Amino acid sequence: MSNADRAHRAARRAVFLDRDGTIIEDTGFVDDPAKVRLAPGAADALARLRRAGFMLVVASNQSGVARGLMTEETVHAVNARIAELLGDKAGLDAFYYCPFLDGDEAVVGEYRKDSDWRKPRPGMLRAAAREHGIDLRRSWMIGDAPRDVEAGRAAGCRTVLLAGATAGTSPPERCSAADYLAASLTEAAKIVEQFMDGQPVILEEPAAQARASAIAAGAEAPTTPATSVGWPALPPAGEVPALLREIRDQLDRAHRRERQPDFSFVKLLGTLLQLLAIVAGLWGTVSLVSGSDAAAASRLLLACLLQLMCVTIHVTTRE
Ligand SMILES: [Mg+2]
Incomplete structure (x- = not known):
């Protein structure tokens, strides 16, 4: 020492x-x-x-x-x-x-x-x-x-x-x-x-x-x-109360971000295509029931194409 x-x-x-x-x-x-x-x-x-x-x-x-x-x-x-x-x-x-x-x-x-x-x-x-x-x-x-x-x-x-x-x-x-x-x-x-x-x-x-x-x-x-x-x-x-307030504000902002829907035009397009695919599918089914086979086939084919496009958009935009 x-x-x-x-x-x-x-x-x-x-x-x-x-x-x-x-x-x-x-x-x-x-x-x-x-x-x-x-x-x-x-x-x-x-x-x-x-x-x-x-x-x-x-x-x-x-x-x-x-x-x-x-x-x-x-x-x-x-x-x-x-x-x-x-x-x-x-x-x-x-x-x-x-x-x-x-x-x-x-x-x-x-x-x-x-x-x-x-x-x-x-x-x-x-x-x-x-x-x-x-x-x-x-x-x-x-x-x-x-x-x-x-x-x-x-x-x-x-x-x-x-x-x-x-x-x-x-x-x-x-x-x-x-x-x-x-x-x-x-x-x-x-x-x-x-x-x-x-x-x-x-x-x-x-x-x-x-x-x-x-x-x-x-x-x-x-x-x-x-x-x-x-x-x-x-x-x-x-500084402690100010620090606590800052932490609370940051948590609030993060919470709001989590709750916000993740909007994009591509996803909106995918949703519209999905709706169109459903409509086309229903339309083709009605045509099939009513005996119009040719019209039903084309409408069901259209529904399949729309659904395929929708799935493609969903897969490519998934994070
Ligand atoms: Mg004193």
């Missing part, structure tokens, strides 16, 4: 978690520890991840500080209440939060800042990786908003987007480039546990740079999935 492999295995892996709407119910700006309500199943889900060997690190935007709605002390108090409610088995290893916000909505001057820590940028995840020796490529990001997914992807993590009923954004907005969608934190923990030993994500550096640059420029981040080695190439979550 090379030194690089040893270092890789020695690095810890973590699950980064959004806070509001992921670990706790999203009630807007949580400015009071008394308002904290754990999301259903949160404690069990986090305990499960801890047992699987992951560090648990919260990465949360807290722009309420810059907006003047709360202080950093309030954020600490709320985080302490969350830790208390989760208990030891689901203990969180670290809390990272970004109190900064850029623009006019930031009314507290010292927090008006364009920060790399504010998701969808990956600053909090990268800082945690440096401070705790976390291997980001073996780590995961779970959150309820596309910006969580973008931050996770930009850091090189695999991502799970919670698409449960508690989320505040509409379905199209939610369909970002997450690796997996989950209905709840419990389901997200099961996904991480199931796929944790897959090959780590290897970001192509140019793509990572392009994604980070797009996010930094405030543009919508590219939705192309990160290149991975040995990991199934999943379509971005947002």
